[in-house]
Amino acid sequence: MKTLFQQSQLPLEQLSKLGIYHQDQLLLNPEEISALLSGRRTQLISLHHLKGEKFDIERLDARLSLHRDEHNSVELLIHPIYHAPRKHPLLTELEMHGLIQGQKDFIAKSIQIEEGISAMYNIEYDPVTNDFIGYSVPEVHSPDLVNGIMLDAEQKEAFKKGMLIELRDGTRFQHRVTQPKGLLADRKELILSVLVDGGISYLLIKDIQPLNSTSQQLDHHTPAFTKAFADMQGTSLSAIEERKLPQRAFIEPPAYSGIAR
Secondary structure (H helix, E strand, O other), X not given: OOOOXXXXXXXXXXXXXOOOEEOOEEOOOHHHHHHHHOOOOOOOEEEEEEEOOOOEEEEEEEEEEEEEOOOOOEEEEEEEOOOOOOOOOOOOHHHHHHHHOOOOOOEEEEEEEEOOEEEEEEEEEEOOOOEEEEEEHHHOOOOOEEOOEEOOHHHHHHHHOOOOEEOOOOOEEEEOOOOOOOEEEOEOOEEEEEEEOOEEXXXXXXXXXXXXXXXXOEOXXXXXXXXXXXXXXXXXXHXXXXXXXXXXXXXXXXXOOOOOO
């Protein structure tokens, strides 16, 4: 599935200095690698014995992300935990307060890319690191189907913008760049699909966080999910229903992504 970055583009020298690339091995779990390649932040990772010209840090807990600079080179960004929320140059004090207090999921801004051309830019708040994450909405890749249900053009556009999507079976979800898995949902598991070369690819995403801290998640075994799972496994629906769904996680990175800054 398409991602913003390829594994061959990972900045191995930087990763090696952080102690998470050693002897040709990337010492990150598949979900963290998926988050990096999709342009999102990882979960908190403990970094040890960081040394530089002006610092010597025994331990630093931080989230990591990838960034492509103006020369098209890929670099690693470190996002430590700040004692207080950092100000964002595109946000007013009122807008920052609304994000920090959870009154808003995101703030949408129109930014000028070049003369006469603007693009939508969403900004979210990361409560883990106490800072803000921005991403270009046009660069988010939406799935074509969720649980085997085709998304129409309006739903795909809404997904890119971070708006809440509700499928015809009642399943609700929304894109979130602050989440390593890239979304929140009212179900713990979803199957995302992308149409490729006349075929279809499947990705089972597990352990999805709820839409908010007070909402409860519903049983993800809807008829649509079960049918999509059977299609993904290449088995009949009746065979799936006769046995408990296997609890294996797919490690392919998601087909949608957002650039985090």
